[in-house]
Amino acid sequence: MATIAPPPPGRGCWPYRSWVLLAFAVPAAIVWAGIGLALAALLPHETARWAAVAYATVFGILEVVGRRGRGPTTRWQVPAPWVRHRHESVNILVWGALLGPGLLTRNPYASIWMLALLLASLGHPPVAAAVGAAAGLVHGGSRALGVLRELRPGGIPDYSTFVARGITWRVADGATLVAVAALVATARG
Numbered sequence: 001m002a003t004i005a006p007p008p009p010g011r012g013c014w015p016y017r018s019w020v021l022l023a024f025a026v027p028a029a030i031v032w033a034g035i036g037l038a039l040a041a042l043l044p045h046e047t048a049r050w051a052a053v054a055y056a057t058v059f060g061i062l063e064v065v066g067r068r069g070r071g072p073t074t075r076w077q078v079p080a081p082w083v084r085h086r087h088e089s090v091n092i093l094v095w096g097a098l099l100g101p102g103l104l105t106r107n108p109y110a111s112i113w114m115l116a117l118l119l120a121s122l123g124h125p126p127v128a129a130a131v132g133a134a135a136g137l138v139h140g141g142s143r144a145l146g147v148l149r150e151l152r153p154g155g156i157p158d159y160s161t162f163v164a165r166g167i168t169w170r171v172a173d174g175a176t177l178v179a180v181a182a183l184v185a186t187a188r189g
Helices: 010-042 045-064 088-099 111-121 125-151 159-186
Strands: none
Touching (some): 010 088, 010 111, 010 125, 045 159, 088 125, 111 125, 111 159
């Protein structure tokens, strides 16, 4: 299986890290801007708002109490032939374009789809596109930082630590969803 090589040591790591950040964040910003533009133009914002409240409440509670009710996801992974025997820059671009937006590959947290509903609820396509682009930059950048962290020596934790972190983050994701549901339900708008 092809992977992303660790960054070079010393000062040479900044161009590499910058390329990884850009490869993940820019496609994510473009994808989420497009989603925001399209959904805000197509869906009635009040319908999207209440769908967001219902989604966040259901999946937030399930995640907080540790139930297996995951939000929509896929088990698809980047096919090995797409990155095998390719130049490192191409591999980074492929991984970034597919993993950065967080839609095509497995995402264990229900909150990723909440973003689509929140963008639709804005009701103004240009605003939803701008907010989507900003959220995409943050999401893609954070995924890139996670990849870079794991590339450090000792960056990949042992299995039990990995599972414990996943449970902790899923509970945090659920609590955030419940809080967002309360905010969206009480917002005027």
